[in-house]
Amino acid sequence: MSSAEIAAVVLAAILAAVCVVFVSRPFLREPAPSGDSLDDLTPGERERLRLAEERDRALAALKELEFDHRTGKVSDADYREQVGPLRRQAAEAIRALDIGVERPDGKSRD
Amino acid sequence: MSKGRSPARLVIALSVAAVLAVFLLYTSFAGGATPSLRPSQLQGHTDTVSLAGKVVGPVTGSARGEGLRFTLRDIDGTATVPVVYRGSVPDLFRVGRHVFMKGKLVDGVFVAEPDSLVTKCPSKYAPKKSDSKAT
Amino acid sequence: MPELGRAALVVALGLVLYAALAGGYAALRGRRRLLDSARNALFAAFAATAAASVVLLVALGTRDFSFVTVARSTSRELPIGYALSAFWATQEGSLLLWLLVLTAMATAALALNRRLTSDVLPWTVPILAGIEIFFALLLVFVSSPFETAPAPADGLGLNPSLQNPYMVAHPPFLYLGYVGLTIPFAFAMAALASRRIDERWIVATRKWTLGAWAFLGFAILVGAKWAYEEVGWGGWYAWDPVENAALMPWLVGTAYLHSVMVQEKKDMLRVWNVVLIALTFSLSLFGTFLTRSGILNSIHSFTESSIGAWFLGFIALVVAASVTLILVRLPLLRARTKLESLVSREAAFLYNNLFLVALALTVLWGVLYPILSAAVRGVALTVGPPWFDFFAIVFGLPLVLFMGLGPLIAWRKASLRSLGRSVAWPSAAALAAGAGLLAAGAGSSPAGLVGYTFAVFVAAAIVLEFARGTRARHALGDGGWAASLAGLVGRNRRRYGGYVIHAAVVVLLVGAIGIGGFSTTREAKLAPGDSVRVEGYTLRLLGSTQERGANASEVRAQLAVSRGGDDIGTISAGKNRYFAEQQTSNEVGIRTDWLRAEDLFVIADQFNSDGSVFVKVIVNPLVNLIWLAGAIFVGGSLVAMWPDAREQRRLERRFAEQKAFARA
Numbered sequence: 001m002s003s004a005e006i007a008a009v010v011l012a013a014i015l016a017a018v019c020v021v022f023v024s025r026p027f028l029r030e031p032a033p034s035g036d037s038l039d040d041l042t043p044g045e046r047e048r049l050r051l052a053e054e055r056d057r058a059l060a061a062l063k064e065l066e067f068d069h070r071t072g073k074v075s076d077a078d079y080r081e082q083v084g085p086l087r088r089q090a091a092e093a094i095r096a097l098d099i100g101v102e103r104p105d106g107k108s109r110d
Numbered sequence: 111m112s113k114g115r116s117p118a119r120l121v122i123a124l125s126v127a128a129v130l131a132v133f134l135l136y137t138s139f140a141g142g143a144t145p146s147l148r149p150s151q152l153q154g155h156t157d158t159v160s161l162a163g164k165v166v167g168p169v170t171g172s173a174r175g176e177g178l179r180f181t182l183r184d185i186d187g188t189a190t191v192p193v194v195y196r197g198s199v200p201d202l203f204r205v206g207r208h209v210f211m212k213g214k215l216v217d218g219v220f221v222a223e224p225d226s227l228v229t230k231c232p233s234k235y236a237p238k239k240s241d242s243k244a245t
Numbered sequence: 246m247p248e249l250g251r252a253a254l255v256v257a258l259g260l261v262l263y264a265a266l267a268g269g270y271a272a273l274r275g276r277r278r279l280l281d282s283a284r285n286a287l288f289a290a291f292a293a294t295a296a297a298s299v300v301l302l303v304a305l306g307t308r309d310f311s312f313v314t315v316a317r318s319t320s321r322e323l324p325i326g327y328a329l330s331a332f333w334a335t336q337e338g339s340l341l342l343w344l345l346v347l348t349a350m351a352t353a354a355l356a357l358n359r360r361l362t363s364d365v366l367p368w369t370v371p372i373l374a375g376i377e378i379f380f381a382l383l384l385v386f387v388s389s390p391f392e393t394a395p396a397p398a399d400g401l402g403l404n405p406s407l408q409n410p411y412m413v414a415h416p417p418f419l420y421l422g423y424v425g426l427t428i429p430f431a432f433a434m435a436a437l438a439s440r441r442i443d444e445r446w447i448v449a450t451r452k453w454t455l456g457a458w459a460f461l462g463f464a465i466l467v468g469a470k471w472a473y474e475e476v477g478w479g480g481w482y483a484w485d486p487v488e489n490a491a492l493m494p495w496l497v498g499t500a501y502l503h504s505v506m507v508q509e510k511k512d513m514l515r516v517w518n519v520v521l522i523a524l525t526f527s528l529s530l531f532g533t534f535l536t537r538s539g540i541l542n543s544i545h546s547f548t549e550s551s552i553g554a555w556f557l558g559f560i561a562l563v564v565a566a567s568v569t570l571i572l573v574r575l576p577l578l579r580a581r582t583k584l585e586s587l588v589s590r591e592a593a594f595l596y597n598n599l600f601l602v603a604l605a606l607t608v609l610w611g612v613l614y615p616i617l618s619a620a621v622r623g624v625a626l627t628v629g630p631p632w633f634d635f636f637a638i639v640f641g642l643p644l645v646l647f648m649g650l651g652p653l654i655a656w657r658k659a660s661l662r663s664l665g666r667s668v669a670w671p672s673a674a675a676l677a678a679g680a681g682l683l684a685a686g687a688g689s690s691p692a693g694l695v696g697y698t699f700a701v702f703v704a705a706a707i708v709l710e711f712a713r714g715t716r717a718r719h720a721l722g723d724g725g726w727a728a729s730l731a732g733l734v735g736r737n738r739r740r741y742g743g744y745v746i747h748a749a750v751v752v753l754l755v756g757a758i759g760i761g762g763f764s765t766t767r768e769a770k771l772a773p774g775d776s777v778r779v780e781g782y783t784l785r786l787l788g789s790t791q792e793r794g795a796n797a798s799e800v801r802a803q804l805a806v807s808r809g810g811d812d813i814g815t816i817s818a819g820k821n822r823y824f825a826e827q828q829t830s831n832e833v834g835i836r837t838d839w840l841r842a843e844d845l846f847v848i849a850d851q852f853n854s855d856g857s858v859f860v861k862v863i864v865n866p867l868v869n870l871i872w873l874a875g876a877i878f879v880g881g882s883l884v885a886m887w888p889d890a891r892e893q894r895r896l897e898r899r900f901a902e903q904k905a906f907a908r909a
Contacts, residue, residue: 005248012252015296019256019289023263026281038275038367046441052899053444057512064656070720071713074655075663082657118584122595129603132639143614143626151624160627174770174851174859198850198861201476201831202406210627230485230541 051097058090144212149182150189152215160212161220166190167205173197182209182220192218197225247312247391250300254389257293257344258381260286261374268370272439275367283370284355290377291348298345301338301390305329310396314338320402320825322796330413331403336537336552337390339416343533344380346417346424350453351377354428358449366446368435376427379559388552402825405797411471418464419491423529425457426498430526433519434567437574442515447505448896452886454505458498459882465491466875477833479846479863481760481871484633486541486612490532493612496605497525500598507591510656513580516571517598523567528605530560540616586658593651597644604640608633634761638692642699645754648747649703652710671705690762697758700751707744707751714741734884742885749881753874756842759867772857780864782845783807787815789852797821799832802849802858806836818849818860842869 021028041049065082068074074082137143146160163182171179177194184190185208195211203209208230213222268283270276301314305328310316318331318338333339351373358366384390406412429450436446468488473481482488501521507514535541538553571578584591611628619625653667679698687694711730714737719729734741769777771786778784787803801819805812818834834847844865851859 004246008246008249008252011249012256015253015293016256019260019286019293022289023260023282023286025285026278030278033278036277038271038277038280040275049899052902054512056895056899057510061510061656067717068655070717073653073659073663073667073713075660075666078655078658078660078663118587118592121587122599125596125599129599129640133603133607133636136635136639137632143618143628143632146615146625146627162625162627172851172853175853198478198848199831200478204828230487 048097051093055090055093055097058086058093062086062090146210148184148187148189149191149220150184150187152191152220155215158212158214158223160210161191161193161222162208162210163191165203165205165207165209169205173199180205191215191220193220193222195222195227197222197227200227200229202229203227246300246303247393250297250304250391251385251389253293253297253300254341254381254384254391257290257297257348258378258385260290260293261377261381264290264374265371265378268367268374272367272371280367280370283374287348287355287370287374287377288352290381291345291352294341294345294348297390298332298341301332301341302329305331308400310398310400311393312390313392313394314390316394316397316400318400318403320400320796322825323400323403323408324795327403327408327413330407333416333420334403334407335390337384337388337392339420340380340384340388341390342416343420343424344377344384346420347377347380347427350424350428351431354432354450354453366432366435366439366441368438369431372431372434372438373427376431379555383552383555387555399825402796402823405821405823405826405828405830406475409471409475411467412475415464415467415471418460418467422457422459422461422464422491423494423533425453425460426494426522426526426529428453428457430522433522434570437519437570437578440574440577442574442577444509445896447509451505452888454498454502455882455886458495458502459879459886461491461495461498463875463879465495466872466878470872470875473868474833474835475830477831477846477848479764479766479848479861479865481757481868484608484611484630487536489608489612489633490535493605493608494525494528494532496601496608497521497528500601500605501525503594504598507594511582511591513582513584513591515578515580516575519567519571519578521598521602523564523571527560527564527567528609530556530563534560535612541612588654588659588661588664590651590654590656590659593647593654597647597651600640600644600647604636604644607636607640638696642692642695645696645699645703645750648750649699649706652744652747653706667709668706671702671709674705675699675702687763690758693758693762696754700754700758703747703751707748710744711741738887738889739885742881742883742887745881745884746878747881749874749877752870752877756867756870756872756874759843759870760865763867764863764865766861766863768859768861770853770857770859772855775857777860777862779845779862781808782862782864784816784845784847784860784862786858786860789819789856789858790817794821796825797823800852801832802852802860804834804847804860806845816845816847818847819852820849837869839869842867842873844868 062083065074065079065086069076069079144160146162147155149161149163152159152161161182162185164185166181166183169178169180171177171194173196177196178199179192179194181190182193193211193213195213210226210228210230211222212226213220215221264283264286267279267286271280271283301312303309304312304315305319306325308315308319308321308323308328314335314337315331318334319328323331331338333342355369355373432446432450436442465488468491469481472483472488501518504514504521505518508518534553534556538556540553584595586592611633615625615627649671650668653671654664675698678701679694682694682697687697711733714733715726715730718733719726722729722732724732765780767777767779769775771777773786773788776783776785784804784806787805790801790803792799792801799819799821801817803815803817805815807813814836816834816836819832820829821832822829831848834849836845836847837843838845844863846863846865848861848863849858850861853859
């Protein structure tokens with residue numbers, strides 16, 4: 001084997017070794033962890049996340065309606081017609097979330 | 111939310127159908143698809159057709175003079191036909207390139223329509239063939 | 246050093262196999278450390294691929310002809326820049342580039358979304374690993390850049406058409422686009438697998454999607470510029486399958502970008518969106534399959550190398566897996582909200598999607614037609630530019646119209662009256678422009694005239710949007726007009742960046758119509774001293790020159806250009822004869838008039854022994870707007886992608902507060 005080939009093999013071995021160490025790091029750092037489960041959301045948390053998204057969506061829609069009204073894209077009549085239902089939607093979403101908050105044990109509303 | 115539900119779906123479905131109809135009508139009536147023949151399929155055709163194949167040397171003559179003469183071979187076969195072409199020679203033209211042209215078979219020679227020679231964008235990654243290996 | 250390169254690729258393959266298996270198990274069973282380990286394996290795979298890439302780069306730079314790849318694509322005389330760019334000029338090299346970009350992007354996506362991926366989307370790791378396995382397998386077993394053979398004296402050299410800065414840039418940008426689209430696909434599938442259909446994954450991948458899509462669009466334009474200058478037939482897009490391969494995923498990607506906005510606002514179209522992203526990703530794979538497998542040349546060349554079969558198999562696997570996953574999660578995806586009104590932005594986006602997907606599928610049909618007809622009827626039937634142009638017009642023009650209408654319609658429901666008020670001014674401007682253009686003679690191309698009219702409509706609509714928004718902000722705040730505009734854009738980066746991108750499309754349209762509908766061609770055989778006249782330009786042949794360049798012999802015809810009696814310079818056009826590659830290329834002469842955005846385009850077809858030259862002279866009006874559109878497109882994309890610290894904080898806060906309440 002020429003010197004270039006030997007060098008190549010050595011470098012390759014180093015690369016492989018470094019990779020193996022890097023891949024084993026989580027196990028080397030915590031050989032006996034207190035908990036090893038993935039931090040997943042409980043159904044209650046998921047439901048609350050969904051409600052939070054609904055709330056944010058409703059609030060964003062309201063903001064956009066206001067902006068569109070101010071720029072003239074939405075006429076006064078259209079604005080009057082849409083703002084009521086949107087406000088109700090946002091209020092409902094906030095209320096649903098608050099009720100969820102009152103029960104921090106993770107149980108959803110119903 | 112009560113108002114636009116079914117009509118909306120219907121309108122969307124109709125739009126999709128309309129788009130499809132445009133497509134089908136055009137392809138069936140205007141056609142636009144020209145048969146692209148290989149040299150082996152040229153026999154017996156006296157009409158204007160589109161010919162596709164691989165350029166085989168030697169390439170002689172001049173396209174802006176008496177005519178560029180070369181042979182065209184089946185891409186995956188051995189049948190050949192001599193070709194004479196006048197007009198612009200595209201940038202990527204060379205022996206071994208896949209080309210298209212329109213024209214007619216006259217007395218055993220394919221006479222191409224002027225300026226109808228087109229080279230396909232070369233597949234840079236064409237499969238390894240024996241003539242492209244490093245010697 | 247080829248052994249190092251080969252070994253590095255084997256290491257990479259081992260790492261991604263581990264990442265897929267370990268990551269899959271960890272996602273299934275919820276094991277944190279194992280998932281971290283799998284993710285580390287993906288990071289390490291990037292390092293290994295980078296090592297292999299460095300080996301190849303060094304070999305190319307030093308012209309180590311013992312590497313078969315280097316011998317096939319470089320030569321001693323090749324300038325160093327082009328020698329390095331030969332990295333992506335071959336099948337195996339470009340596969341390595343693909344894997345390099347993929348591992349790099351996967352690493353970045355996982356590292357930047359650490360919390361998202363470890364808490365919520367563990368399936369991203371095995372899915373990304375699975376895709377990487379495919380390319381690593383190809384590189385190790387089917388098409389290796391590190392094959393060796395006895396070194397020849399000199400290499401075969403780089404295809405002269407590739408010795409052009411645009412062709413050097415085109416593949417990297419193209420891959421940033423193609424590969425970039427893998428990330429949103431992987432996240433979408435991971436979200437389906439983990440049943441996490443909430444908005445976070447869309448938001449996390451929003452910038453990736455936009456960035457990849459922007460790179461892809463830019464790459465298409467770079468490719469077009471190359472075709473315009475280097476292939477030089479006078480046009481910029483030929484509907485060649487290789488071009489269409491990149492256009493199809495871009496069109497569907499555009500549809501996805503829009504319909505994903507509907508999902509964010511109204512939480513609907515969820516099924517359609519996953520279908521779209523799966524289709525986009527599949528089309529990008531399909532596109533690269535088309536250009537690599539040789540299937541478009543003939544079925545036979547397809548079967549000569551196995552690479553086509555591999556790609557086809559992988560695409561089939563991706564499609565089957567995506568469809569299965571979507572069907573399994575269908576109940577979860579079904580939306581609860583419905584379309585409220587046909588006169589709404591949601592409806593406009595749906596129409597936008599319809600036309601974009603229709604156009605993409607039409608292009609796909611045109612690309613596949615020769616193969617299908619050859620298989621069914623024995624004769625390959627090809628469709629040419631007229632067929633594609635027809636559909637580009639029929640589907641494209643309504644699309645342009647919606648591009649103008651969409652921003653003017655409100656979400657949810659708009660009354661026809663307020664819509665009428667919004668479109669009044671842009672419509673008037675468009676009709677006036679149309680009438681003016683008709684009077685100026687643009688009626689020679691009816692489609693072009695309609696296109697120009699629509700373009701003015703869209704441009705006016707964009708200006709209106711900016712004006713209305715700035716005025717509203719100005720009325721509120723105490724800043725000047727400039728500050729209001731800056732504030733407006735700063736707070737709505739996606740929307741106004743999007744409007745700039747729309748403006749780029751308008752500019753592109755105007756340029757494309759100019760060259761497509763209104764160009765003029767003249768051919769002449771000129772002896773020295775003879776002139777030819779085209780559209781007000783007069784070109785007189787001065788003579789011919791011959792020079793020896795770095796790796797080619799260059800023959801040029803020199804012509805003096807004048808317009809309206811004024812001398813405006815010279816232009817030269819001719820041919821290069823490349824020594825090593827034994828090939829001749831056309832080198833066209835282009836003279837750009839920046840004020841009119843038009844090009845004088847000269848092809849020197851033939852140099853005769855008596856000193857006369859056969860030339861073809863073309864005048865392409867407005868063509869440079871196409872390249873200008875590319876610059877505007879990049880600018881608009883940057884604005885749209887610019888990180889919004891406020892929104893980022895809001896999302897983090899929302900996620901945190903839900904978890905905090907749960908633990909309280």
